[in-house]
Amino acid sequence: MSPSERSLSAAVRSIDYELTGDELRSDRLGLRSQVPRGGVAALSTNDAAVVAAALTSLDGWASEVRLIPPCAELPAQVVDVATIAPRPDGPKVQSDPLPDATRWVLYTSGTTGVPKSVSHTLQSLTRTVVAGKRGAFVWGLLYDPNRMAGLQVLLQAIHSEATVIAPALSEPLNARVRALLEAGVNALSATPSLWRQILQLPVTHEWNLQQITLGGEIADQRVLDALAGRFPAARIVHVFASTETGAAFSVKDGRAGFPVEYLDDPPRGVRLEIREGILHVYSPGVSTAGSDGFASTGDIVEVVDDRVMFNGRSSGVVNVGGSNVWPEAVETILREHPDVVEAVVSAKPNPMMGNVLVAQVTLIEGTDTTGIAKQLRRWVRDRASGSHVPASVAVVDELQVSATGKVQR
């Protein structure tokens, strides 16, 4: 079916379902008939249309909805509530909204492999959603619909009555991009790392993208320039969103960082200040806010001419292709290996992924070093997600120690 044959009013098309905006709003999948009003629902699906149906049908109906990525290993009590499965002919149930906002619980991948839960309301989820022109776009979805970035795309589409095309996450990127192109997708949100991969696909030379959004990690000038060159008709927006403070704003001029004027003229009402090299936002409701209402975003910034540029994270957290990784966590895992005495893991800027991790280790005397780098990478991979695996592992005789006794990264 070509895109012109379909109604373009808010529809979500995934592998298993194609739901129009009206079907989404009228609970076509019958989700309400499976969750007691005010009850807790656990939804375990990778299907974007089902997640979109939950957003439109269960907010204001369930007290809590847990969005569980099917691959996540969670304690039984997390999933052992009204686990709902879509029923395509479920009856429509009418009701008044609940007194309290529905809690939307997302599960993030933790450093130890055990997912961490984060609770939101629809209001906090939509805070970073930029309203688009109604029905103007067909959005592609490359993100997992259960995670923040994927939910943002779905919510944005629901709000602006746009269509979403969601190819199966299990397909390789080139197949998914081809599916989006064939479906007439003209708007796409992805991390800079993902965009760099997309730019490697020759098929994208024929893609007439109108809207490009970058988020999740620092957008550098190279990737912005490359996107502008490849997709001359596209409006390119990079989004800055701080999970610590819930603040978000976007930059539309195609240049890395954000204009220094934002410090005096708050973007979308987000008041910004730089204190001791760290970006702070006015966010008095946040527990970490000081007495004047400003809270740290944890982002190290620097004013370069007329721009404020991002230089990494103050906490030492490193962004590897859109995932936050703590080098210390990888050091701990490496030290648990029977042959390792000490390990130092540091971030190395990388043109593809923003950063990669590199490790230096000292080994127990007499250890056979043949194939040890491979063994240690495997050791980390078995215990944490892929972004934690060091790109390289160097065996050294001793590690540099600073005057304060700390191992130098």
Place this chain on the structure above:
Amino acid sequence: MDIRAIVLEELLVLFEEDDLAAPEFEDDTLLLETDLDSLGFAVLVTRLEERLGYDPFSLMDEPIYPATFKEFVDIYGQFASEARPST
């Protein structure tokens, strides 16, 4: 050892370490049609920098995103002279 052979060797090591089936790398092999993901790609660039002493992707003024194996190798060849110390 020429650059192509070095790139190929590092690629094969990476595929082997990640338990992936390495394809036959031809000039026109599309890198993204192999099982190498973006992290794998980043790892490859890091290791080649350690081995060759330069990272062409951070040296280039205009960003280039290689699609095929040959384009990838050519970028390393192209920047080999620029990366070498002039003395």
